[in-house]
Amino acid sequence: MTLVAGIDSSTQSCKVVIRDLDSGAVVRSGRASHPSGTEVDPEFWWEALRTAIADAGGLDDVAAVSVGGQQHGMVALDASGRVIRPALLWNDTRSAQAALDLIDEVGAADFAERTGTVPVASFTITKLRWLADAEPDNAARVAAVALPHDWLTWRLRGFGPHNPVLAELITDRSDASGTTYFDSSRNDYDRALLALALRRPTADDVVLPAVLQPDEFRLAATETPGNAAATPTTTPATGGSTVVDPAGTSIPLPARIRFAPGAGDNAAAALGLGAVPGDVVVSIGTSGTVFAVTESPARDATGVVAGFADAAGNYLPLVATLNAARILDAISTLLDADHTELGRLALSAEPGSAGAVLQPYFEGERTPNLPQATGTLFGMTLASTTRPNLARAAIEGMLCGLADGLDALRSQGVVASRLLLIGGAAQNPAVSTIAAQVFSVPVVVPEPGEYVAAGAAAQAAWVVTGSRPTWPIALLAEPAVDFRPVIRDQYRAVAVV
Ligand SMILES: Nc1ncnc2c1ncn2[C@@H]1O[C@H](COP(=O)(O)OP(=O)(O)O)[C@@H](O)[C@H]1O
Numbered sequence: 001m002t003l004v005a006g007i008d009s010s011t012q013s014c015k016v017v018i019r020d021l022d023s024g025a026v027v028r029s030g031r032a033s034h035p036s037g038t039e040v041d042p043e044f045w046w047e048a049l050r051t052a053i054a055d056a057g058g059l060d061d062v063a064a065v066s067v068g069g070q071q072h073g074m075v076a077l078d079a080s081g082r083v084i085r086p087a088l089l090w091n092d093t094r095s096a097q098a099a100l101d102l103i104d105e106v107g108a109a110d111f112a113e114r115t116g117t118v119p120v121a122s123f124t125i126t127k128l129r130w131l132a133d134a135e136p137d138n139a140a141r142v143a144a145v146a147l148p149h150d151w152l153t154w155r156l157r158g159f160g161p162h163n164p165v166l167a168e169l170i171t172d173r174s175d176a177s178g179t180t181y182f183d184s185s186r187n188d189y190d191r192a193l194l195a196l197a198l199r200r201p202t203a204d205d206v207v208l209p210a211v212l213q214p215d216e217f218r219l220a221a222t223e224t225p226g227n228a229a230a231t232p233t234t235t236p237a238t239g240g241s242t243v244v245d246p247a248g249t250s251i252p253l254p255a256r257i258r259f260a261p262g263a264g265d266n267a268a269a270a271l272g273l274g275a276v277p278g279d280v281v282v283s284i285g286t287s288g289t290v291f292a293v294t295e296s297p298a299r300d301a302t303g304v305v306a307g308f309a310d311a312a313g314n315y316l317p318l319v320a321t322l323n324a325a326r327i328l329d330a331i332s333t334l335l336d337a338d339h340t341e342l343g344r345l346a347l348s349a350e351p352g353s354a355g356a357v358l359q360p361y362f363e364g365e366r367t368p369n370l371p372q373a374t375g376t377l378f379g380m381t382l383a384s385t386t387r388p389n390l391a392r393a394a395i396e397g398m399l400c401g402l403a404d405g406l407d408a409l410r411s412q413g414v415v416a417s418r419l420l421l422i423g424g425a426a427q428n429p430a431v432s433t434i435a436a437q438v439f440s441v442p443v444v445v446p447e448p449g450e451y452v453a454a455g456a457a458a459q460a461a462w463v464v465t466g467s468r469p470t471w472p473i474a475l476l477a478e479p480a481v482d483f484r485p486v487i488r489d490q491y492r493a494v495a496v497v
Protein backbone atom coordinates (compact mmCIF):
# COMPACT_ATOMS: atom_id res chain seq x y z
CA MET A 1 0.00 0.00 0.00
CA THR A 2 1.48 3.41 -0.98
CA LEU A 3 0.66 6.18 1.49
CA VAL A 4 0.53 9.95 1.03
CA ALA A 5 0.13 12.70 3.65
CA GLY A 6 -1.92 15.88 3.53
CA ILE A 7 -1.65 18.70 6.05
CA ASP A 8 -4.01 21.58 6.85
CA SER A 9 -2.31 24.28 8.90
CA SER A 10 -5.45 26.34 9.46
CA THR A 11 -6.17 29.31 11.69
CA GLN A 12 -7.17 27.35 14.77
CA SER A 13 -5.31 24.05 14.38
CA CYS A 14 -3.05 21.77 12.39
CA LYS A 15 -4.50 18.57 10.96
CA VAL A 16 -2.62 15.70 9.31
CA VAL A 17 -4.23 12.88 7.33
CA ILE A 18 -2.44 9.87 5.89
CA ARG A 19 -4.31 8.33 2.95
CA ASP A 20 -4.00 5.26 0.79
CA LEU A 21 -2.91 6.55 -2.59
CA ASP A 22 -5.10 4.13 -4.57
CA SER A 23 -8.43 4.33 -2.72
CA GLY A 24 -8.03 7.67 -0.91
CA ALA A 25 -9.10 5.95 2.33
CA VAL A 26 -7.91 7.68 5.50
CA VAL A 27 -5.43 5.33 7.18
CA ARG A 28 -4.59 7.52 10.18
CA SER A 29 -4.74 11.15 11.26
CA GLY A 30 -3.58 13.62 13.90
CA ARG A 31 -4.13 17.18 15.04
CA ALA A 32 -2.82 19.90 17.34
CA SER A 33 -4.08 23.35 18.30
CA HIS A 34 -2.70 26.74 17.30
CA PRO A 35 -2.61 29.69 19.66
CA SER A 36 -5.39 32.23 19.25
CA GLY A 37 -4.79 35.79 18.08
CA THR A 38 -4.32 37.49 14.74
CA GLU A 39 -0.53 37.78 15.17
CA VAL A 40 1.29 34.48 15.66
CA ASP A 41 4.94 33.46 15.82
CA PRO A 42 5.26 30.83 13.03
CA GLU A 43 7.29 28.65 15.41
CA PHE A 44 3.94 27.75 17.04
CA TRP A 45 2.72 26.38 13.70
CA TRP A 46 5.92 24.37 13.37
CA GLU A 47 5.51 23.02 16.89
CA ALA A 48 1.84 22.14 16.18
CA LEU A 49 2.84 20.48 12.90
CA ARG A 50 5.36 18.29 14.70
CA THR A 51 2.78 17.36 17.33
CA ALA A 52 0.09 16.62 14.73
CA ILE A 53 2.50 14.49 12.67
CA ALA A 54 3.45 12.51 15.78
CA ASP A 55 -0.27 12.17 16.63
CA ALA A 56 -0.79 10.76 13.13
CA GLY A 57 1.86 8.11 13.71
CA GLY A 58 4.64 9.92 11.82
CA LEU A 59 5.51 10.28 8.16
CA ASP A 60 8.22 7.65 7.90
CA ASP A 61 6.14 5.39 5.64
CA VAL A 62 4.69 7.99 3.24
CA ALA A 63 5.79 8.53 -0.35
CA ALA A 64 4.85 12.20 -0.55
CA VAL A 65 3.50 15.03 1.59
CA SER A 66 1.82 18.36 0.88
CA VAL A 67 0.95 21.28 3.13
CA GLY A 68 -2.27 23.28 2.73
CA GLY A 69 -2.76 26.28 4.96
CA GLN A 70 -4.55 29.45 5.92
CA GLN A 71 -4.02 32.03 3.18
CA HIS A 72 -2.42 35.48 3.10
CA GLY A 73 -0.45 35.48 6.40
CA MET A 74 2.77 37.52 6.16
CA VAL A 75 5.86 35.51 7.06
CA ALA A 76 8.76 37.92 6.54
CA LEU A 77 12.26 36.41 6.63
CA ASP A 78 15.65 38.09 6.95
CA ALA A 79 18.74 37.07 4.99
CA SER A 80 19.63 34.48 7.65
CA GLY A 81 16.26 32.76 7.28
CA ARG A 82 14.87 34.07 10.57
CA VAL A 83 11.28 35.22 10.93
CA ILE A 84 11.54 39.00 11.40
CA ARG A 85 8.38 39.45 13.49
CA PRO A 86 5.28 37.39 14.33
CA ALA A 87 3.17 36.68 11.25
CA LEU A 88 0.15 38.91 10.67
CA LEU A 89 -2.76 36.62 9.80
CA TRP A 90 -5.52 37.00 7.22
CA ASN A 91 -7.93 38.13 9.98
CA ASP A 92 -5.68 40.90 11.31
CA THR A 93 -7.25 44.21 10.28
CA ARG A 94 -4.49 46.64 11.28
CA SER A 95 -3.51 47.05 7.62
CA ALA A 96 -6.93 48.46 6.60
CA GLN A 97 -5.49 51.94 6.01
CA ALA A 98 -2.56 50.45 4.09
CA ALA A 99 -5.11 48.76 1.79
CA LEU A 100 -6.82 52.10 1.13
CA ASP A 101 -3.46 53.80 0.49
CA LEU A 102 -2.40 51.14 -2.00
CA ILE A 103 -5.73 51.37 -3.84
CA ASP A 104 -5.27 55.16 -4.03
CA GLU A 105 -1.79 54.73 -5.48
CA VAL A 106 -2.55 51.94 -7.97
CA GLY A 107 -6.29 52.22 -8.63
CA ALA A 108 -8.87 49.51 -7.95
CA ALA A 109 -9.35 48.70 -11.65
CA ASP A 110 -5.58 48.36 -12.17
CA PHE A 111 -5.25 46.08 -9.17
CA ALA A 112 -8.06 43.87 -10.49
CA GLU A 113 -6.46 43.82 -13.94
CA ARG A 114 -2.94 43.06 -12.71
CA THR A 115 -3.70 40.59 -9.90
CA GLY A 116 -7.40 39.63 -10.15
CA THR A 117 -8.04 41.23 -6.77
CA VAL A 118 -8.51 44.61 -5.10
CA PRO A 119 -6.75 44.46 -1.74
CA VAL A 120 -8.42 44.56 1.68
CA ALA A 121 -6.67 44.23 5.04
CA SER A 122 -6.54 40.43 4.74
CA PHE A 123 -4.12 40.31 1.84
CA THR A 124 -0.35 39.98 2.17
CA ILE A 125 0.46 43.11 0.16
CA THR A 126 -1.30 45.34 2.68
CA LYS A 127 0.56 43.73 5.57
CA LEU A 128 3.89 44.49 3.88
CA ARG A 129 2.84 48.14 3.43
CA TRP A 130 1.83 48.24 7.10
CA LEU A 131 5.28 46.87 7.99
CA ALA A 132 7.01 49.51 5.86
CA ASP A 133 5.06 52.29 7.59
CA ALA A 134 4.83 51.01 11.17
CA GLU A 135 8.12 49.10 11.50
CA PRO A 136 10.52 50.49 8.86
CA ASP A 137 13.56 48.85 10.47
CA ASN A 138 11.88 45.45 10.16
CA ALA A 139 10.78 46.23 6.60
CA ALA A 140 14.37 47.08 5.65
CA ARG A 141 15.47 43.59 6.77
CA VAL A 142 12.97 41.71 4.57
CA ALA A 143 14.94 39.35 2.33
CA ALA A 144 12.09 36.91 1.56
CA VAL A 145 8.33 36.82 1.98
CA ALA A 146 6.51 33.52 2.43
CA LEU A 147 2.97 32.46 3.23
CA PRO A 148 2.22 30.06 6.11
CA HIS A 149 2.14 26.95 3.91
CA ASP A 150 5.32 27.96 2.04
CA TRP A 151 7.25 28.46 5.26
CA LEU A 152 6.05 25.16 6.77
CA THR A 153 6.99 23.25 3.62
CA TRP A 154 10.45 24.86 3.75
CA ARG A 155 10.88 23.89 7.41
CA LEU A 156 9.61 20.36 6.82
CA ARG A 157 12.12 19.89 4.00
CA GLY A 158 14.91 20.78 6.43
CA PHE A 159 15.44 24.47 5.73
CA GLY A 160 15.27 27.19 8.36
CA PRO A 161 17.62 29.49 10.24
CA HIS A 162 20.05 26.55 10.53
CA ASN A 163 20.00 26.03 6.76
CA PRO A 164 18.72 29.32 5.32
CA VAL A 165 18.52 28.60 1.60
CA LEU A 166 15.81 31.15 0.77
CA ALA A 167 15.85 30.13 -2.90
CA GLU A 168 14.39 26.77 -1.83
CA LEU A 169 11.07 28.33 -0.76
CA ILE A 170 8.25 26.87 -2.88
CA THR A 171 4.55 27.58 -3.28
CA ASP A 172 1.70 27.08 -5.75
CA ARG A 173 -0.50 29.35 -7.86
CA SER A 174 -3.46 29.26 -5.48
CA ASP A 175 -1.68 30.66 -2.46
CA ALA A 176 0.51 33.02 -4.53
CA SER A 177 -2.70 34.50 -5.98
CA GLY A 178 -3.75 35.54 -2.46
CA THR A 179 -0.81 37.91 -2.03
CA THR A 180 -2.12 40.60 -4.47
CA TYR A 181 1.34 40.78 -6.02
CA PHE A 182 0.86 37.76 -8.28
CA ASP A 183 -0.88 37.58 -11.64
CA SER A 184 -2.39 34.13 -12.01
CA SER A 185 -3.08 34.66 -15.73
CA ARG A 186 0.63 35.15 -16.44
CA ASN A 187 1.67 32.91 -13.53
CA ASP A 188 4.21 35.46 -12.40
CA TYR A 189 4.80 37.85 -9.53
CA ASP A 190 4.21 41.57 -10.00
CA ARG A 191 7.39 42.82 -8.38
CA ALA A 192 6.53 46.46 -9.06
CA LEU A 193 3.55 46.05 -6.68
CA LEU A 194 5.76 44.33 -4.12
CA ALA A 195 8.28 47.20 -4.28
CA LEU A 196 5.46 49.72 -3.90
CA ALA A 197 4.19 47.90 -0.82
CA LEU A 198 7.64 47.83 0.77
CA ARG A 199 8.33 51.43 -0.28
CA ARG A 200 11.49 50.32 -2.06
CA PRO A 201 12.69 51.46 -5.50
CA THR A 202 12.86 47.81 -6.54
CA ALA A 203 11.97 44.45 -5.01
CA ASP A 204 14.02 42.39 -7.45
CA ASP A 205 16.26 41.23 -4.62
CA VAL A 206 13.38 39.99 -2.41
CA VAL A 207 13.11 36.20 -2.60
CA LEU A 208 9.59 34.98 -3.33
CA PRO A 209 8.72 31.27 -3.30
CA ALA A 210 9.09 29.47 -6.63
CA VAL A 211 5.61 28.71 -8.01
CA LEU A 212 5.45 24.97 -8.84
CA GLN A 213 3.02 23.26 -11.19
CA PRO A 214 0.65 20.70 -9.61
CA ASP A 215 2.80 17.75 -10.76
CA GLU A 216 6.13 19.28 -9.70
CA PHE A 217 7.85 18.34 -6.45
CA ARG A 218 10.99 18.90 -4.44
CA LEU A 219 13.01 16.64 -2.15
CA ALA A 220 14.29 17.18 1.39
CA ALA A 221 17.23 19.52 1.95
CA THR A 222 19.52 16.56 2.53
CA GLU A 223 18.67 15.27 -0.94
CA THR A 224 18.73 18.61 -2.74
CA PRO A 225 22.08 19.22 -4.47
CA GLY A 226 24.02 22.06 -2.89
CA ASN A 227 21.87 22.23 0.24
CA ALA A 228 23.49 19.66 2.47
CA ALA A 229 23.79 21.92 5.52
CA ALA A 230 21.35 19.61 7.27
CA THR A 231 23.49 16.54 7.83
CA PRO A 232 21.86 13.33 6.64
CA THR A 233 21.57 10.51 9.11
CA THR A 234 20.04 7.08 8.74
CA THR A 235 16.87 6.07 10.50
CA PRO A 236 17.47 2.35 11.13
CA ALA A 237 13.81 1.35 11.14
CA THR A 238 13.06 2.66 7.66
CA GLY A 239 16.49 2.98 6.10
CA GLY A 240 15.46 6.56 5.38
CA SER A 241 16.99 9.86 6.30
CA THR A 242 16.31 12.32 9.05
CA VAL A 243 16.19 16.05 8.50
CA VAL A 244 18.48 17.27 11.24
CA ASP A 245 17.73 20.63 12.74
CA PRO A 246 20.21 21.92 15.33
CA ALA A 247 17.28 23.36 17.27
CA GLY A 248 16.34 19.76 18.01
CA THR A 249 13.08 19.77 16.08
CA SER A 250 13.73 16.99 13.61
CA ILE A 251 10.91 15.00 12.01
CA PRO A 252 11.89 11.54 10.74
CA LEU A 253 11.23 11.34 7.02
CA PRO A 254 11.77 8.47 4.60
CA ALA A 255 14.40 8.70 1.90
CA ARG A 256 13.25 10.35 -1.34
CA ILE A 257 9.96 11.57 0.14
CA ARG A 258 8.38 14.01 -2.32
CA PHE A 259 7.14 17.44 -1.28
CA ALA A 260 4.23 18.68 -3.40
CA PRO A 261 3.68 22.42 -3.90
CA GLY A 262 0.96 22.76 -1.22
CA ALA A 263 -1.94 25.20 -1.57
CA GLY A 264 -4.09 27.83 0.06
CA ASP A 265 -6.69 26.13 2.23
CA ASN A 266 -9.71 27.02 0.09
CA ALA A 267 -8.06 25.78 -3.12
CA ALA A 268 -7.00 22.62 -1.29
CA ALA A 269 -10.60 22.07 -0.15
CA ALA A 270 -11.82 22.44 -3.75
CA LEU A 271 -9.30 19.77 -4.76
CA GLY A 272 -10.24 17.53 -1.83
CA LEU A 273 -13.92 17.77 -2.75
CA GLY A 274 -13.26 17.20 -6.45
CA ALA A 275 -15.23 20.42 -7.11
CA VAL A 276 -16.07 21.04 -10.78
CA PRO A 277 -17.67 24.04 -12.54
CA GLY A 278 -21.27 24.26 -11.24
CA ASP A 279 -20.23 23.39 -7.66
CA VAL A 280 -20.04 26.24 -5.16
CA VAL A 281 -18.25 25.47 -1.91
CA VAL A 282 -19.23 27.20 1.33
CA SER A 283 -16.68 26.67 4.10
CA ILE A 284 -17.60 27.62 7.66
CA GLY A 285 -14.45 27.62 9.76
CA THR A 286 -12.81 30.62 11.42
CA SER A 287 -13.42 32.34 8.10
CA GLY A 288 -16.58 31.92 6.09
CA THR A 289 -15.79 31.44 2.42
CA VAL A 290 -17.83 30.95 -0.74
CA PHE A 291 -15.90 29.89 -3.83
CA ALA A 292 -16.10 28.03 -7.12
CA VAL A 293 -13.76 26.49 -9.67
CA THR A 294 -13.91 28.36 -13.00
CA GLU A 295 -12.03 28.18 -16.26
CA SER A 296 -11.51 31.93 -16.59
CA PRO A 297 -10.31 34.47 -14.01
CA ALA A 298 -12.56 36.89 -12.12
CA ARG A 299 -11.52 40.55 -12.12
CA ASP A 300 -13.95 42.33 -9.82
CA ALA A 301 -12.94 45.99 -9.57
CA THR A 302 -15.44 46.48 -6.71
CA GLY A 303 -13.20 44.25 -4.60
CA VAL A 304 -15.99 42.00 -3.31
CA VAL A 305 -14.88 38.91 -5.25
CA ALA A 306 -11.21 37.93 -4.95
CA GLY A 307 -9.94 36.54 -8.26
CA PHE A 308 -7.79 33.73 -6.89
CA ALA A 309 -6.32 30.76 -8.76
CA ASP A 310 -7.11 27.17 -7.86
CA ALA A 311 -4.59 24.38 -7.23
CA ALA A 312 -5.18 22.49 -10.48
CA GLY A 313 -4.62 25.07 -13.23
CA ASN A 314 -8.01 26.83 -13.13
CA TYR A 315 -9.35 29.79 -11.15
CA LEU A 316 -11.08 30.14 -7.78
CA PRO A 317 -13.20 33.30 -7.44
CA LEU A 318 -13.87 33.65 -3.72
CA VAL A 319 -15.72 35.79 -1.21
CA ALA A 320 -14.63 35.61 2.43
CA THR A 321 -16.09 36.83 5.68
CA LEU A 322 -14.18 37.25 8.94
CA ASN A 323 -17.09 36.11 11.09
CA ALA A 324 -18.16 32.49 10.79
CA ALA A 325 -17.80 29.51 13.18
CA ARG A 326 -16.58 31.66 16.04
CA ILE A 327 -19.86 33.59 16.05
CA LEU A 328 -21.58 30.30 16.89
CA ASP A 329 -18.88 29.61 19.50
CA ALA A 330 -19.52 33.01 21.11
CA ILE A 331 -23.30 32.67 21.12
CA SER A 332 -23.03 29.09 22.48
CA THR A 333 -20.94 30.43 25.35
CA LEU A 334 -23.38 33.27 25.94
CA LEU A 335 -26.28 30.82 26.06
CA ASP A 336 -24.29 28.38 28.19
CA ALA A 337 -24.97 25.72 25.56
CA ASP A 338 -22.65 23.38 23.67
CA HIS A 339 -22.85 23.19 19.85
CA THR A 340 -25.42 20.40 19.94
CA GLU A 341 -27.67 22.38 22.27
CA LEU A 342 -27.18 25.54 20.18
CA GLY A 343 -28.39 23.61 17.14
CA ARG A 344 -31.35 22.16 19.02
CA LEU A 345 -32.36 25.63 20.26
CA ALA A 346 -32.01 27.13 16.77
CA LEU A 347 -34.20 24.48 15.19
CA SER A 348 -36.87 25.01 17.84
CA ALA A 349 -37.31 28.63 16.62
CA GLU A 350 -39.15 29.66 13.44
CA PRO A 351 -37.33 30.89 10.30
CA GLY A 352 -36.71 34.62 10.78
CA SER A 353 -36.13 34.22 14.55
CA ALA A 354 -39.32 36.22 15.29
CA GLY A 355 -37.65 39.34 13.90
CA ALA A 356 -34.29 39.05 15.70
CA VAL A 357 -31.42 39.69 13.24
CA LEU A 358 -27.78 39.27 14.20
CA GLN A 359 -25.36 41.19 12.02
CA PRO A 360 -22.27 39.23 13.02
CA TYR A 361 -19.41 41.69 12.51
CA PHE A 362 -17.81 40.72 15.83
CA GLU A 363 -14.26 41.00 14.48
CA GLY A 364 -14.80 43.83 12.02
CA GLU A 365 -15.70 42.56 8.54
CA ARG A 366 -13.97 41.91 5.27
CA THR A 367 -17.06 41.43 3.06
CA PRO A 368 -18.55 43.99 3.18
CA ASN A 369 -15.28 45.81 3.79
CA LEU A 370 -15.94 47.24 7.27
CA PRO A 371 -12.77 46.50 9.26
CA GLN A 372 -13.83 48.64 12.23
CA ALA A 373 -17.41 47.30 12.47
CA THR A 374 -18.83 45.47 15.48
CA GLY A 375 -21.74 43.04 15.76
CA THR A 376 -25.32 44.23 16.31
CA LEU A 377 -28.50 42.44 17.36
CA PHE A 378 -31.50 44.07 15.70
CA GLY A 379 -35.21 43.45 16.28
CA MET A 380 -35.17 42.83 20.00
CA THR A 381 -38.72 42.64 21.34
CA LEU A 382 -40.16 40.83 24.31
CA ALA A 383 -41.30 38.13 21.88
CA SER A 384 -38.05 37.76 19.93
CA THR A 385 -35.59 37.90 22.82
CA THR A 386 -35.46 34.22 23.66
CA ARG A 387 -32.66 31.66 23.71
CA PRO A 388 -34.01 29.76 20.65
CA ASN A 389 -34.35 32.97 18.60
CA LEU A 390 -30.86 34.13 19.53
CA ALA A 391 -29.39 30.74 18.60
CA ARG A 392 -31.21 30.80 15.25
CA ALA A 393 -30.38 34.47 14.58
CA ALA A 394 -26.67 33.68 15.00
CA ILE A 395 -26.82 30.93 12.36
CA GLU A 396 -29.08 32.95 10.04
CA GLY A 397 -26.88 36.08 10.27
CA MET A 398 -23.71 34.12 9.59
CA LEU A 399 -25.29 32.37 6.58
CA CYS A 400 -26.82 35.60 5.17
CA GLY A 401 -23.33 37.10 4.86
CA LEU A 402 -22.31 34.02 2.86
CA ALA A 403 -25.48 34.17 0.72
CA ASP A 404 -24.53 37.76 -0.20
CA GLY A 405 -21.16 36.29 -1.17
CA LEU A 406 -22.85 33.77 -3.48
CA ASP A 407 -24.76 36.62 -5.16
CA ALA A 408 -21.45 38.42 -5.75
CA LEU A 409 -19.93 35.28 -7.30
CA ARG A 410 -22.94 34.95 -9.59
CA SER A 411 -22.50 38.56 -10.68
CA GLN A 412 -19.04 37.47 -11.88
CA GLY A 413 -20.62 34.75 -14.01
CA VAL A 414 -20.28 31.82 -11.61
CA VAL A 415 -22.94 29.14 -12.15
CA ALA A 416 -24.24 27.53 -8.95
CA SER A 417 -25.92 24.16 -9.52
CA ARG A 418 -25.29 22.87 -6.01
CA LEU A 419 -23.67 24.09 -2.84
CA LEU A 420 -21.18 21.95 -0.90
CA LEU A 421 -21.12 22.85 2.80
CA ILE A 422 -17.87 22.12 4.68
CA GLY A 423 -15.80 23.37 7.66
CA GLY A 424 -16.12 22.82 11.39
CA ALA A 425 -19.54 24.46 11.80
CA ALA A 426 -21.04 22.59 8.82
CA GLN A 427 -21.06 19.55 11.09
CA ASN A 428 -23.94 21.10 13.02
CA PRO A 429 -27.26 19.79 11.64
CA ALA A 430 -28.92 23.16 12.37
CA VAL A 431 -26.41 24.87 10.08
CA SER A 432 -27.22 22.63 7.10
CA THR A 433 -30.98 22.78 7.76
CA ILE A 434 -30.94 26.58 7.93
CA ALA A 435 -28.57 26.76 4.92
CA ALA A 436 -31.32 25.05 2.88
CA GLN A 437 -33.62 27.92 3.99
CA VAL A 438 -31.16 30.73 3.20
CA PHE A 439 -29.67 29.59 -0.14
CA SER A 440 -31.98 29.02 -3.08
CA VAL A 441 -29.59 26.35 -4.42
CA PRO A 442 -29.57 22.64 -3.45
CA VAL A 443 -27.28 22.13 -0.44
CA VAL A 444 -25.11 19.04 -0.13
CA VAL A 445 -23.19 18.18 3.05
CA PRO A 446 -20.21 15.88 2.50
CA GLU A 447 -19.39 13.51 5.35
CA PRO A 448 -17.49 15.30 8.14
CA GLY A 449 -13.85 15.27 7.14
CA GLU A 450 -10.73 17.31 6.73
CA TYR A 451 -11.21 18.41 3.13
CA VAL A 452 -8.28 20.85 3.10
CA ALA A 453 -5.96 18.08 4.28
CA ALA A 454 -7.67 15.75 1.77
CA GLY A 455 -6.83 18.20 -1.03
CA ALA A 456 -3.25 18.42 0.16
CA ALA A 457 -3.08 14.60 0.20
CA ALA A 458 -4.42 14.65 -3.38
CA GLN A 459 -1.55 16.98 -4.29
CA ALA A 460 0.86 14.51 -2.71
CA ALA A 461 -0.70 11.67 -4.72
CA TRP A 462 -0.46 13.80 -7.86
CA VAL A 463 3.33 14.17 -7.54
CA VAL A 464 3.70 10.41 -7.04
CA THR A 465 1.60 9.25 -10.00
CA GLY A 466 1.81 12.32 -12.26
CA SER A 467 -1.97 12.71 -12.40
CA ARG A 468 -4.76 14.03 -10.18
CA PRO A 469 -6.41 11.26 -8.14
CA THR A 470 -10.16 10.73 -8.27
CA TRP A 471 -11.09 9.73 -4.74
CA PRO A 472 -14.78 9.19 -3.85
CA ILE A 473 -16.63 11.67 -1.62
CA ALA A 474 -19.37 10.36 0.69
CA LEU A 475 -22.36 12.59 1.41
CA LEU A 476 -23.84 13.04 4.89
CA ALA A 477 -26.97 15.00 4.04
CA GLU A 478 -28.81 16.57 1.12
CA PRO A 479 -31.49 18.70 2.77
CA ALA A 480 -34.30 19.54 0.35
CA VAL A 481 -34.41 23.18 -0.79
CA ASP A 482 -36.66 24.94 1.73
CA PHE A 483 -36.04 28.58 0.75
CA ARG A 484 -37.51 31.05 3.29
CA PRO A 485 -37.20 34.58 1.86
CA VAL A 486 -38.01 36.16 5.24
CA ILE A 487 -34.51 35.38 6.50
CA ARG A 488 -32.61 37.33 3.84
CA ASP A 489 -35.29 40.03 3.56
CA GLN A 490 -34.94 40.87 7.25
CA TYR A 491 -31.15 40.78 7.03
CA ARG A 492 -31.12 43.11 4.01
CA ALA A 493 -33.46 45.53 5.80
CA VAL A 494 -30.92 46.14 8.59
CA ALA A 495 -27.84 45.98 6.36
CA VAL A 496 -25.00 48.34 7.26
CA VAL A 497 -22.79 48.56 4.16
N1 LIG B 1 -20.89 20.99 15.70
C1 LIG B 1 -20.42 22.23 15.57
N2 LIG B 1 -21.27 23.29 15.54
C2 LIG B 1 -20.81 24.55 15.40
N3 LIG B 1 -19.49 24.86 15.31
C3 LIG B 1 -18.60 23.85 15.35
C4 LIG B 1 -19.01 22.49 15.48
N4 LIG B 1 -17.89 21.71 15.47
C5 LIG B 1 -16.84 22.56 15.35
N5 LIG B 1 -17.25 23.84 15.29
C6 LIG B 1 -16.41 25.06 15.18
O1 LIG B 1 -15.70 25.03 13.94
C7 LIG B 1 -14.47 25.78 14.10
C8 LIG B 1 -13.32 24.97 13.56
O2 LIG B 1 -13.56 24.69 12.21
P1 LIG B 1 -12.36 24.55 11.18
O3 LIG B 1 -12.98 24.41 9.82
O4 LIG B 1 -11.44 23.47 11.64
O5 LIG B 1 -11.67 25.98 11.37
P2 LIG B 1 -10.29 26.55 10.79
O6 LIG B 1 -10.06 25.80 9.49
O7 LIG B 1 -10.56 28.01 10.58
O8 LIG B 1 -9.22 26.34 11.82
C9 LIG B 1 -14.32 26.10 15.58
O9 LIG B 1 -14.68 27.45 15.80
C10 LIG B 1 -15.32 25.13 16.24
O10 LIG B 1 -15.80 25.59 17.47
Ligand SMILES: O=C(CO)[C@@H](O)[C@H](O)COP(=O)(O)O
Nearest residue numbers: 010011070071090285286287
Ligand atom coordinates in the same frame (compact mmCIF):
# COMPACT_ATOMS: atom_id res chain seq x y z
O1 LIG C 1 -8.56 34.59 4.15
C1 LIG C 1 -9.09 33.55 3.77
C2 LIG C 1 -9.44 33.33 2.35
O2 LIG C 1 -9.21 34.44 1.53
C3 LIG C 1 -9.37 32.47 4.78
O3 LIG C 1 -10.20 31.49 4.25
C4 LIG C 1 -8.09 31.89 5.30
O4 LIG C 1 -7.52 31.09 4.28
C5 LIG C 1 -8.27 31.15 6.61
O5 LIG C 1 -9.09 30.03 6.53
P1 LIG C 1 -9.61 29.15 7.77
O6 LIG C 1 -8.45 28.88 8.65
O7 LIG C 1 -10.71 29.90 8.42
O8 LIG C 1 -10.13 27.88 7.14
